[in-house]
Amino acid sequence: MxxxxxxxxxxxxxxxxxxxxxxxxxxxxxxxxxxxxxxxxxxxxxxxxxxxxxxxxxxxxxxxxxxxxxxxxxxxxxxxxxxxxxxxxxxxxxxxxxxxxxxxxxxxxxxxxxxxxxxxxxxxxxxxxxxxxxxxxxxxxxxxxxxxxxxxxxxxxxxxxxxxxxxxxxxxxxxxxxxxxxxxxxxxxxxxxxxxxxxxxxxMEVKERSKVSASLLAFTTALKNRAYTAALSVNLATGFVSFGIRSSIIPLFVVEQLKSSPSLIMFGFLATSITQAIFLSYAGKSTDIKGRRPSMIWGTFILFISIIVLVAFETPLGYLISMAIAGVGAAFMGAAPAAVIGDVTGGKKSGPVVAAFQMTSDFGSIVGPIVAGALVDSLGFGWAFMTGAAVSLVAIFFSVIMPETKPKDINK
Known part of the structure; x- marks a missing residue:
């Protein structure tokens, strides 16, 4: 040991x-x-x-x-x-x-x-x-x-x-x-x-006073909560874009559309990892201090911008910049939705609620490559990427309309 x-x-x-x-x-x-x-x-x-x-x-x-x-x-x-x-x-x-x-x-x-x-x-x-x-x-x-x-x-x-x-x-x-x-x-x-x-x-259960009801332990009940729905939408965007499209379509885009060496693929993924690592700590602190809602809005918006950059500038430099921007968004999208799940369950054991949260990401990572691959074959890379942008916009919408779940006295 x-x-x-x-x-x-x-x-x-x-x-x-x-x-x-x-x-x-x-x-x-x-x-x-x-x-x-x-x-x-x-x-x-x-x-x-x-x-x-x-x-x-x-x-x-x-x-x-x-x-x-x-x-x-x-x-x-x-x-x-x-x-x-x-x-x-x-x-x-x-x-x-x-x-x-x-x-x-x-x-x-x-x-x-x-x-x-x-x-x-x-x-x-x-x-x-x-x-x-x-x-x-x-x-x-x-x-x-x-x-x-x-x-x-x-x-x-x-x-x-x-x-x-x-x-x-x-x-x-x-x-x-x-x-x-x-x-x-x-x-x-x-x-x-x-x-x-x-x-x-x-x-082990955290004792907390939260404006979110402690009865949100069943998935069907939690689903009625707008903050939980927003967290699901953000995790779906993570699976669809970050895990699905990025892993399946971007390597083809670099080689076939940009006519670049496969090594550029790895440099782009490295850029994402580096910026994500740099901003992880700040994203976590910001989520705890400024709130879950602002972090989710920023994370999904930054992801959307990264896709727009990728489509607008079809160059190796544009690709690297897009991937670096995506890493920043990923840092916020990893921290904030998770905090929301903890808030809506009141810090209590909630396996089904957490399972559904994971399922949205898995669903996105399964469907993303299929949808994007079909669009690449029929309409081109641009349409495939814009589908990811559309999913990101949905996550932005749900994040904007969600209530803040961070307890008001959390920083007092």
């Missing part, structure tokens, strides 16, 4: 985590382990699938089945969180992905691979819903923005480190990334099992 303890201490003293509960540091460490492992295995998955002699479409379905299982199993994960508690579901979910990834590396045929990746999708949802639910439940309202930013920072740092290590690992063998991913997930599960405190249910 020395490695985990050393990493835990380093992460705990990070400026992002100063003044936050110890559990936030542990969850950020877990996010780092998950992200670095995924960054290593993700590029290898479709290539490994193709090694079984299947078509490109079949190979891509290995990626899709993981996302679809995440989406389909989210309500079940939300129920389990309420029934068994976050710590148990978090640990079991991480172990499920770890074991399934290990055996995926041993798969001797395509069918086994796709089944194991589907099982991994279930475990991934268990991890995401439980970790997010726990994060919002243990943090006081005046720190929710910073806590969400810190958790997002763990994913960001791991996501940057993963591909750098992955190039070395994949050179060893196409199966090796699965084993490394399994190991990083074991480290994450160990962090959850040993370092997350097992509190009494009532002791």
């Amino acid at each position: 020395t490695l985990l303890q050393t990493l835990g201490r380093k992460i705990r003293h990070n400026p992002w985590l100063r003044g936050l509960p110890n559990e936030v540091a542990v969850l950020s460490l877990i996010a780092f382990f998950v992200a670095i492992g995924f960054g290593i295995v993700a590029p290898a998955i479709p290539v490994f699938a193709r090694s079984f002699g299947v078509s490109a479409l079949a190979a891509s379905s290995v990626v899709s089945v993981f996302a679809l299982m995440r989406f389909a199993s989210a309500p079940l994960a939300g129920f389990w969180v309420n029934r068994f508690g976050e710590r148990i579901i978090l640990t079991v979910g991480l172990l499920l992905v770890s074991v399934s990834s290990f055996f995926a590396g041993l798969a001797d045929n395509f069918n086994n691979l796709i089944i194991l990746r589907g099982i991994g999708g279930l475990g991934s949802t268990m991890f995401t819903v439980s970790a997010f639910s726990l994060l919002l439940r243990i943090v006081a309202p005046e720190k929710r923005g910073r806590a969400a930013a810190a958790f997002q920072g763990g994913f960001l740092v791991g996501g940057l480190a993963g591909p750098a290590v992955g190039g070395i690992v994949i050179a060893i063998s196409l199966r090796a990334p699965f084993f490394v991913y399994s190991f990083t997930l074991l480290l994450a599960a160990a962090s959850s099992a040993f370092f997350l405190k097992s509190h009494d249910k009532e002791n």
Whole structure:
């Protein structure tokens, strides 16, 4: 456990985590382990699938089945969180992905691979819903923005480190990334099992006075709240644009439309990560001090501007500027909606509400590439990107009309 303890201490003293509960540091460490492992295995998955002699479409379905299982199993994960508690579901979910990834590396045929990746999708949802639910439940309202930013920072740092290590690992063998991913997930599960405190249910729940009713624990009730609807719309925009269109269409745009080297793709993604990392801390603090609503408006508006820049200036420089702007928007869109979810649930255990929040992002990341790809084939890249802009405008609208959920006495 020395490695985990050393990493835990380093992460705990990070400026992002100063003044936050110890559990936030542990969850950020877990996010780092998950992200670095995924960054290593993700590029290898479709290539490994193709090694079984299947078509490109079949190979891509290995990626899709993981996302679809995440989406389909989210309500079940939300129920389990309420029934068994976050710590148990978090640990079991991480172990499920770890074991399934290990055996995926041993798969001797395509069918086994796709089944194991589907099982991994279930475990991934268990991890995401439980970790997010726990994060919002243990943090006081005046720190929710910073806590969400810190958790997002763990994913960001791991996501940057993963591909750098992955190039070395994949050179060893196409199966090796699965084993490394399994190991990083074991480290994450160990962090959850040993370092997350097992509190009494009532002791862990933040006691707060909020103008949002504490009865907003059921999804059907929460859906009637305009702030919750706004948070869903922002997360949908994140999935549709940031995860969907950006990962599927922008690489093609750089190579086919801009006629640039594939290396420019990575420079653009790096620009997004750098600006997101720079603004994460500020976005979290701004969400806690100035309010959730302004941060959500700014985040979605900046995302919209980044798309307009990309369409208006079809040059390599315009692409890099657009991606850098998108990173700023992503920082705000990661912190503020999460704080809203914590506000509308009153800091109480709310698995189904958190599960629905995750589902909107997953839905966007599934539908985004399909819609954008169809538009590229029929009308061109511009129309595909403007669809993302339209989704961003919807999120802006819901953010503008939402009530502020930050308690009025939060900064007094």
